[in-house]
Amino acid sequence: MPGVKIDKNHCKGCELCVRACPQDILRMSKTIGVKGYFYAEMVDSSRCIGCQLCAITCPDVAIEVHTHGTSFALFDY
Numbered sequence: 001m002p003g004v005k006i007d008k009n010h011c012k013g014c015e016l017c018v019r020a021c022p023q024d025i026l027r028m029s030k031t032i033g034v035k036g037y038f039y040a041e042m043v044d045s046s047r048c049i050g051c052q053l054c055a056i057t058c059p060d061v062a063i064e065v066h067t068h069g070t071s072f073a074l075f076d077y
Ligand code: SF4
Pocket: 002, 004, 020, 021, 022, 023, 024, 025, 026, 047, 048, 049, 050, 051, 052, 053, 054, 055, 065
């Protein structure tokens, strides 16, 4: 299973990753981080496909995705 690590202390709460995730498994927290923003968090890691779109989208490089060398199809064209 892919692993997604979100550094809530670097997150500025822009929500771009939440919108980018094709699985809709990222949400904004209900508590604020040290920067004073609501931060992104994973709600269902079992559905993550390891596409890395969240990490690519994040302007603050606050997300790491580990996919263990497995490739996944993003969209079913
Ligand atoms: S790797 Fe892809 S599926 Fe997993 S949380 Fe990030 S955007 Fe969503």
